[in-house]
Each structure stands twice: as C-alpha cells, then as structure tokens.
Amino acid sequence: VPxxxxxxxxxxxxxxQLVDTNTAFIAQxxxxxxxxxxxxxxxxxxxxxxxxxxxGALERADGVITSGGLGPTVDDVxxxxxxxxxxxxxxxxxxxxxxxxxxxxxxxxxxxENNRKQAILPHGATVLKNAHGTAPGFVAxxxxxxxxxxxxxxxxxxxxxxxxQLLPLLERHFHLRExxxxxxxxxxxxxxxxxxxxxxxxxxQSDNPKIAVLAHRFTCDVKLNGKAQNREEAQALIAPMxxxxxxxxxxxxxGSDSETLAFVVLQLMRERGERLxxxxxxxxxxxxAELTAVAGASDVFVGGVVAYDNDTKTRVLGVPPKRxxxxxAVSGEVASDMAQGARTNLGSDWAVSVTxxxxxSGGTSEKPVGLVYAAIVGPYGVTAHRLQxxxxxxxxxxxxxIHALGLLWRRLRAEPKGAREx
Amino acid sequence: VPxxxxxxxxxxxxxxQLVDTNTAFIAQxxxxxxxxxxxxxxxxxxxxxxxxxxxGALERADGVITSGGLGPTVDDVxxxxxxxxxxxxxxxxxxxxxxxxxxxxxxxxxxxENNRKQAILPHGATVLKNAHGTAPGFVAxxxxxxxxxxxxxxxxxxxxxxxxQLLPLLERHFHLRExxxxxxxxxxxxxxxxxxxxxxxxxxQSDNPKIAVLAHRFTCDVKLNGKAQNREEAQALIAPMxxxxxxxxxxxxxGSDSETLAFVVLQLMRERGERLxxxxxxxxxxxxAELTAVAGASDVFVGGVVAYDNDTKTRVLGVPPKRxxxxxAVSGEVASDMAQGARTNLGSDWAVSVTxxxxxSGGTSEKPVGLVYAAIVGPYGVTAHRLQxxxxxxxxxxxxxIHALGLLWRRLRAEPKGAREx
Numbered sequence: 001v002p003x004x005x006x007x008x009x010x011x012x013x014x015x016x017q018l019v020d021t022n023t024a025f026i027a028q029x030x031x032x033x034x035x036x037x038x039x040x041x042x043x044x045x046x047x048x049x050x051x052x053x054x055x056g057a058l059e060r061a062d063g064v065i066t067s068g069g070l071g072p073t074v075d076d077v078x079x080x081x082x083x084x085x086x087x088x089x090x091x092x093x094x095x096x097x098x099x100x101x102x103x104x105x106x107x108x109x110x111x112x113e114n115n116r117k118q119a120i121l122p123h124g125a126t127v128l129k130n131a132h133g134t135a136p137g138f139v140a141x142x143x144x145x146x147x148x149x150x151x152x153x154x155x156x157x158x159x160x161x162x163x164x165q166l167l168p169l170l171e172r173h174f175h176l177r178e179x180x181x182x183x184x185x186x187x188x189x190x191x192x193x194x195x196x197x198x199x200x201x202x203x204x205q206s207d208n209p210k211i212a213v214l215a216h217r218f219t220c221d222v223k224l225n226g227k228a229q230n231r232e233e234a235q236a237l238i239a240p241m242x243x244x245x246x247x248x249x250x251x252x253x254x255g256s257d258s259e260t261l262a263f264v265v266l267q268l269m270r271e272r273g274e275r276l277x278x279x280x281x282x283x284x285x286x287x288x289a290e291l292t293a294v295a296g297a298s299d300v301f302v303g304g305v306v307a308y309d310n311d312t313k314t315r316v317l318g319v320p321p322k323r324x325x326x327x328x329a330v331s332g333e334v335a336s337d338m339a340q341g342a343r344t345n346l347g348s349d350w351a352v353s354v355t356x357x358x359x360x361s362g363g364t365s366e367k368p369v370g371l372v373y374a375a376i377v378g379p380y381g382v383t384a385h386r387l388q389x390x391x392x393x394x395x396x397x398x399x400x401x402i403h404a405l406g407l408l409w410r411r412l413r414a415e416p417k418g419a420r421e422x
Numbered sequence: 423v424p425x426x427x428x429x430x431x432x433x434x435x436x437x438x439q440l441v442d443t444n445t446a447f448i449a450q451x452x453x454x455x456x457x458x459x460x461x462x463x464x465x466x467x468x469x470x471x472x473x474x475x476x477x478g479a480l481e482r483a484d485g486v487i488t489s490g491g492l493g494p495t496v497d498d499v500x501x502x503x504x505x506x507x508x509x510x511x512x513x514x515x516x517x518x519x520x521x522x523x524x525x526x527x528x529x530x531x532x533x534x535e536n537n538r539k540q541a542i543l544p545h546g547a548t549v550l551k552n553a554h555g556t557a558p559g560f561v562a563x564x565x566x567x568x569x570x571x572x573x574x575x576x577x578x579x580x581x582x583x584x585x586x587q588l589l590p591l592l593e594r595h596f597h598l599r600e601x602x603x604x605x606x607x608x609x610x611x612x613x614x615x616x617x618x619x620x621x622x623x624x625x626x627q628s629d630n631p632k633i634a635v636l637a638h639r640f641t642c643d644v645k646l647n648g649k650a651q652n653r654e655e656a657q658a659l660i661a662p663m664x665x666x667x668x669x670x671x672x673x674x675x676x677g678s679d680s681e682t683l684a685f686v687v688l689q690l691m692r693e694r695g696e697r698l699x700x701x702x703x704x705x706x707x708x709x710x711a712e713l714t715a716v717a718g719a720s721d722v723f724v725g726g727v728v729a730y731d732n733d734t735k736t737r738v739l740g741v742p743p744k745r746x747x748x749x750x751a752v753s754g755e756v757a758s759d760m761a762q763g764a765r766t767n768l769g770s771d772w773a774v775s776v777t778x779x780x781x782x783s784g785g786t787s788e789k790p791v792g793l794v795y796a797a798i799v800g801p802y803g804v805t806a807h808r809l810q811x812x813x814x815x816x817x818x819x820x821x822x823x824i825h826a827l828g829l830l831w832r833r834l835r836a837e838p839k840g841a842r843e844x
Contacts, residue, residue, distance in 0.1 A: 011632075011634060012634060012636055012645065013446075013449075013462075014460075014462065015449060015450065015453050015459070015602075015604070015647065016445075016446040016447060016448070016449030016450030016451075016453065016459075017446075017450070017604065018446070018636075018638075019441065019443055020441075020442075023438070023464070024435075024440070024441045025438060026438070027437060027438030028437065028438030028439065029438075031437050031438065037436045037438075038436075038465075038466070038471065039464060039465045039466075040435075040436065040463065040464040040465075041462065041464075042445070042461060042462040042463075043461045044461075049460060049461065053461060056478070071614065071637075072614070072615050072618065073614070073615075073618045073625075074618075074622065074625060074626065075625075075634065112615055112619060114618060114619070132812060132813060154637065156814065212434070223439065225437075278728070283714075284710050284711050284714025284719075285707030285708065285710030285711035285728065287707070288707030288710075288728040288730075289706050289707035289711050291706065292704075292705075292707060292728070292730060292819070293815075293816060293819070295781070295782055295783065296783070297730070298730055298731065303727065303729050303730040303731055303734035303738070304728035304730075305726070305728070305738070306700070306710040306725045306726035306727070306728070308710075308714060308719070308720055308723050308725045309720065309723075311724065311769065312724050315768065316725065316727065316738060316767060316768065345737065345738060346734055346737065346738065347733065358714075359717070360717055361717065393717055394715060397711075397714075397715070
C-alpha cells in the first residue's frame with residue numbers, strides 16, 4: 001500500500017492561533033483511495049525547516065502533501081523549500097499567469113508582481129489548477145516515482161483541488177486498487193455509552209468493516225469503514241453490518257452519510273407536500289441557517305423570524321405581552337405561542353420555535369443558563385419541550401438548534417400525513 | 423530561546439476522523455512562556471514510529487511534548503515508545519496507584535489490571551498528576567537536560583495538566599523570562615496582496631514584533647507577535663508598530679484581537695443609542711446568528727426576518743409583489759425594500775438586508791450564482807450594494823454575511839450620529 005505524510009505549513013499554526021483542519025481533510029481523502037498516512041506535521045514559514053521535514057518524510061513514505069505557504073507574500077516559502085528538498089529548478093507557468101490575469105481583470109484589479117510569484121513552479125511539476133483563488137497547486141515528481149504535492153492553505157481552495165485533481169492523479173500514478181468506503185449512521189437522542197453498550201459485541205468481532213462510535217456535533221455517529229478492491233465490494237461488506245446496527249439501534253437513526261437533521265426534516269416535509277416556518281430567540285438565526293445550508297431548501301422552508309427582543313415576539317409573531325409577563329420569555333407557553341405565530345404569520349404547515357437562556361449572563365436560579373424551550377406546531381397540534389443544555393453560549397446555541405430539529409424530525413416520523421385527519 | 427516540538431498520538435487523528443485541537447493549545451501555551459515551537463507532528467498508535475519521531479525531534483529541539491496514548495488499552499503505547507527513545511527503564515508509581523484506587527472507589531468501581539498499567543512511568547520521571555482522569559502524565563529527562571513530557575489526549579485533562587503543572591515546571595527548568603504577546607488588527611474591504619504591498623517594508627525590517635498577514639474568514643488580519651521579558655514590555659514593543667500599520671491601512675481596520683465585525687457593529691450602535699434589525703434571504707439566518715453570537719447583543723439587536731420565500735418577503739416585510747415581479751427577488755430594489763420593511767416592522771433605527779443567489783442552482787446568465795445585493799437603511803436613508811461573490815453555496819452565504827456586516831460598519835463610521843440631522 002503506498003504511503004504518504006502530510007505537512008501543514010504556517011507559523012500561525014505553530015503559535016496555536018489557528019487550528020489546522022486541512023490535515024484531517026487530506027488524511028481522510030487519502031484513506032478513501034487506499035493510501036496509508038504514516039504521520040502528519042506542522043512547520044512554520046521557514047524554508048530550511050520545511051525542506052528538512054519534507055526531505056525526511058520522503059525517506060519514510062512514498063509521497064508528501066503540503067498545504068499552505070503558496071500565497072503571494074514574502075513569508076510564503078513552501079515552493080522554494082520543496083525545490084530545495086527535491087533539488088529541482090523552477091519555471092514560470094504561462095497558463096497560471098493567464099488564469100490569474102483573468103481573475104484579477106474580472107474583479108477590476110491589476111495583477112501585482114507578488115502575484116506573479118505564485119505562477120513559479122518546480123520544473124517538471126504537474127499543475128493543479130485553482131478554481132477558487134490565485135495560487136495554483138502542483139505535484140512535483142522525484143526520479144524514483146516519489147512525489148511532493150503542494151496545495152493552498154485556504155480550506156475551500158484546498159478541498160476542491162484535492163478532491164477534483166490530486167486524488168484522481170494519485171490513483172492513476174499508484175494504480176490504486178484498494179479503497180476504503182466509509183458509511184456513517186447518524187443518531188439523535190441516545191448517549192454514546194448507550195450505543196456502545198448495544199453494539200459492543202459487533203465492535204469486537206468485526207475487523208472489516210471497522211466500527212467506531214463518534215460523538216459529533218451534539219449527536220452520535222456510528223462509522224463503518226470497509227476495505228476492499230473496489231467501492232462495490234467494500235459496500236457489500238458494509239451492508240449487512242449496517243443492517244444489523246440499524247436493527248439494534250432502530251428508531252434513533254435519522255440518516256446516513258451526508259444527511260444532516262435539517263436535510264432529513266426538509267426531505268420528509270417535501271414528501272408530504274408541506275412547508276415549514278421557524279421562530280427563534282436564543283438560537284438567533286441558527287435554526288434557519290441550518291435549514292438553508294441545504295441546497296434546494298426553498299421549496300419547503302418559507303422563512304423564519306429571529307424574535308430576539310420581546311417586542312419583536314409580539315410585533316412579528318403576535319405573542320401576547322400578557323403571556324410574556326405571566327410566564328416569562330423563556331417558557332413552554334411562549335415557545336408554543338411563538339411557533340403558532342410563525343405558522344400563522346408565515347403561512348406554513350409546520351413551525352418550530354426555540355427560546356432559552358444562552359448565557360453567559362441572564363440566568364437565574366429558577367431559569368439557569370442552558371434552559372431552553374422548543375415547541376413544534378403541525379397540522380395536529382403543538383408540543384413544547386423543556387431542555388437543560390450544558391456548555392458555553394455558542395454550545396448552548398448549537399445544541400438547542402440540533403435539538404429543535406431533532407424534535408421536529410421525531411414528530412414528522414411519528415405523525416404520518418393524514419393519519420389523524422378527521 | 424529553548425525550543426520544543428509537539429507530537430499528537432492517535433490513529434484516529436491520522437484517519438482524519440478527529441481534528442486535533444490539543445496541539446494548538448499546547449503550542450499557544452508554550453508561546454506564552456517564551457518557548458519556540460519548531461514543528462508539530464501526528465503519528466498513529468505505533469511504538470516504533472512514535473519512538474522514531476520523538477528521537478528525531480529531540481535532535482532538533484530542547485524537548486518534546488506528546489499528547490495521547492496514555493490510556494489503559496493495548497493500543498496505548500506512547501509511554502513504551504518514549505522509554506525506547508530515551509533508553510529509559512520503568513518503575514511503578516505508588517502514588518499514582520493510590521490516586522487511581524481512590525478515584526475508582528469514589529465511583530464505586532474496582533481498579534482493573536489494565537488501569538495499573540497507567541501507573542508505570544519512565545525511571546526518574548517527574549509525575550504530572552491528573553486531577554480529572556486516571557492517566558497520570560510525566561516529564562522524563564535526558565542526561566543533557568532535554569526532556570520528553572507526556573500528557574493525556576482527553577482535552578480537559580490535558581489542559582489542566584499543562585497549565586497547572588507542566589508550564590510552571592518548564593519555566594523553572596529553563597529559567598524562562600520571556601513571553602510572547604500577540605496583537606491582531608482586523609481589516610475589511612482590502613485584498614491580502616494590497617495589505618502586503620502597503621506594509622511590505624515593515625514586514626522585512628521588523629523582527630520583533632514579527633508581522634504576519636492572514637486571510638481569515640473572508641477578511642484579512644495583520645498579526646503582530648512581540649517577544650519580551652514580560653507582557654508590558656512586549657506590549658510596548660508592539661504599540662508603535664501597530665500605530666504605524668493603523669496609519670498606513672487607516673480606514674480599513676475595523677477592530678483588533680477578539681473583536682468581530684458583528685461585535686464592532688453592535689458596539690458602535692450601542693454608543694449611538696440606536697437599534698438594529700435584519701432581513702435576509704440567501705444568507706438564511708447567518709447575519710442574525712453572527713450578531714447573536716456576541717454576548718449581550720440583545721440591547722441593540724431587536725431581531726431578524728429570514729424571508730426565504732417571496733411570499734414571506736411580502737407578508738412579513740411588506741415588499742410589494744409588483745416590485746419583486748418587476749426587478750426580481752435578487753435586485754437592489756428588493757434588497758432596499760426588505761431593509762426598509764425590516765426597519766419599519768421591527769421598529770429599529772437601522773436595518774441590513776441580503777438577497778442573492780447562493781447556488782448551486784438558481785443562477786441565470788443575467789443573475790449568476792454568487793450575485794448578492796445587500797442594503798443598509800439608517801436614519802439618513804438607504805444604500806444598496808451589488809456583490810459578485812465566489813465559492814460554493816456555504817462560502818457565498820458566509821461571504822455575503824461578512825460583507826453585509828462590513829458595509830453596515832462602514833456606514834456607521836461614515837455617518838456620525840446627528841451629523842446630517844435637519
């Protein structure tokens with residue numbers, strides 16, 4: 001199995017001021033085409049140290065992938081360091097210059113000398129075009145077939161380049177015939193330890209697919225990694241195990257792979273021909289944002305109201321001031337009123353609402369930080385739920401968002417369309 | 423200046439299924455006491471590879487800090503690998519056994535044999551007690567004064583151990599009297615290469631403070647790292663350079679350090695005694711979410727409307743259907759109407775609106791994906807802005823959010839309260 005090491009370049013990473021997420025993405029991408037990652041490294045924008053690290057990694061592995069340090073500034077030295085490590089000269093890539101000129105012209109800006117620096121590449125390197133920015137990437141080859149691939153540090157530029165160009169190139173170069181397929185089952189409303197308890201025996205028995213339980217964004221995932229000659233065989237290995245886990249965990253699995261709670265909720269509602277509105281206070285727009293992160297949300301999601309101020313709850317959602325005065329803005333009663341107001345005023349079939357104390361201030365002994373109410377209103381009535389969530393402000397907001405969507409998902413599943421129509 | 427390298431241990435990190443945040447924390451902690459971090463590494467739970475990496479790092483730096491792999495299971499081999507690298511024997515730490523017994527007894531559980539393994543330490547090592555878990559950490563010393571420190575991988579156990587025990591120990595050992603202070607200036611509306619162009623000479627002249635330009639979340643940061651005997655001296659080194667950069671970049675700097683655009687907008691509006699509403703379409707709640715991510719937003723931010731559906735733009739924001747039919751939902755006209763509708767219906771002094779084509783579908787040759795209009799309405803009228811943004815759906819949404827807040831910030835700064843009152 002061919003192997004690689006990954007190097008993230010950037011002094012700001014070393015100072016701990018930025019958390020590197022590129023390396024995890026690249027590692028996962030390489031695992032997907034059956035390459036082994038032996039180690040990963042971070043190094044500052046220091047030509048000598050980068051060259052030393054890349055040279056050392058090439059002794060241990062078949063290739064090195066670096067991210068970062070391809071920018072136009074004087075402290076971007078990855079390319080020079082890689083040339084040092086490979087003993088390679090450089091050339092100017094004419095196409096890269098043209099692409100940059102076009103990009104700058106469309107933005108009404110002129111190409112500066114320091115941008116031209118970005119088009120200098122090691123001799124004999126294969127260019128990786130950058131669809132989203134100025135810095136092209138490249139793969140430089142050593143005579144013995146080992147390689148150094150350099151991609152930009154900006155995550156979305158890097159991701160497009162790795163997935164669209166680098167992986168196919170490596171698959172061809174190494175004639176990769178082993179692939180790892182990952183199948184992920186997402187659960188809502190069950191603890192990691194409970195999942196562990198229910199499937200611990202499968203865990204120990206099964207080496208391929210490998211099973212892992214991961215707490216992730218306030219829900220829990222079960223990951224199955226199957227290794228085989230091709231995707232189909234890997235999927236065939238995974239399928240019976242996935243069925244067994246589905247049978248054991250049953251009703252808590254809301255989706256798989258790239259399906260988010262928001263995606264599943266929109267999907268279920270689309271199938272029913274119904275539409276959704278949102279009213280939120282402490283989550284401040286996150287429930288709407290989670291829904292609209294899904295492409296094509298517009299046929300189901302009509303819109304939302306961020307009723308942060310009590311006056312807005314009354315003005316836009318029609319919550320009676322008397323109810324706020326009697327029960328408080330953070331209460332099941334006001335959550336229900338908000339949901340019903342959203343359903344009426346937005347003209348949707350369903351609405352979900354959230355109101356709570358996100359903190360850090362605003363908590364009382366009776367209504368502490370983390371107390372959140374979520375309400376769901378649909379064709380068959382309203383339900384309100386009381387949640388006590390932990391964590392800092394951002395965590396409370398995110399947890400409340402996931403819980404609101406999870407509770408809505410449960411009701412959609414429990415109430416088939418037309419079931420209770422009279 | 424004493425130097426260190428950091429090693430994160432764990433096969434799950436190499437597979438990219440978990441993003442390592444420990445390394446960034448340890449790096450920042452070391453920078454804070456004036457140690458240089460030369461490089462960081464990740465390696466799987468493999469005794470040979472860990473030993474090789476630790477041994478290599480000890481050649482380059484004065485010490486190595488590892489996190490992870492101290493647990494009770496068979497695949498936890500960090501300790502054995504470190505002993506290999508140092509050529510050290512082991513001993514059982516009686517105190518660590520007692521501490522574990524006490525911890526287990528208080529949980530009503532019995533100590534298992536594999537837990538006892540956690541009390542085995544390299545000969546001569548200094549124990550780092552674990553206040554939050556079973557695995558003690560340690561610092562093992564080489565005869566030449568170089569060290570290997572091992573701390574657990576569980577973030578909150580690691581953090582307490584590093585901050586409470588490891589840092590004071592390293593400060594004493596290396597007689598550290600140096601500290602690094604970071605000051606960050608945030609800009610909006612200027613390209614990285616343009617900043618570079620304006621301050622390139624400072625960049626090259628100044629070694630302390632060190633200057634770095636970072637593209638970050640669709641804005642650009644200028645970072646100044648000052649190194650001195652104590653915080654005050656470091657800040658005194660930074661201050662004149664920060665002033666010089668402020669003078670050169672002037673009006674594009676919106677804030678510093680932890681100040682976000684949303685924070686600065688809320689602050690400026692709070693000083694004016696005015697309040698803000700939001701109307702958004704393609705950003706789907708992100709503008710509101712960005713504002714409510716700031717603690718204490720509620721005195722300024724009254725609320726927002728996510729008018730995703732055209733019908734919602736009319737129902738809740740009062741945009742005339744005729745205007746939508748004439749100009750299209752993605753237009754400066756409708757953006758202006760949305761902002762004005764939000765200001766009126768939410769009863770705020772200011773409102774910001776966003777409408778656009780986030781993609782991936784919905785684009786036309788006339789209104790392509792990435793076309794976004796933002797409008798700002800304040801006491802002195804409405805301005806609409808046309809933006810052509812690049813990237814995938816999520817990037818377009820995030821860029822539109824940052825631009826909307828940036829444009830609002832510009833107007834707040836350009837229109838002092840009362841300046842144009844008639």
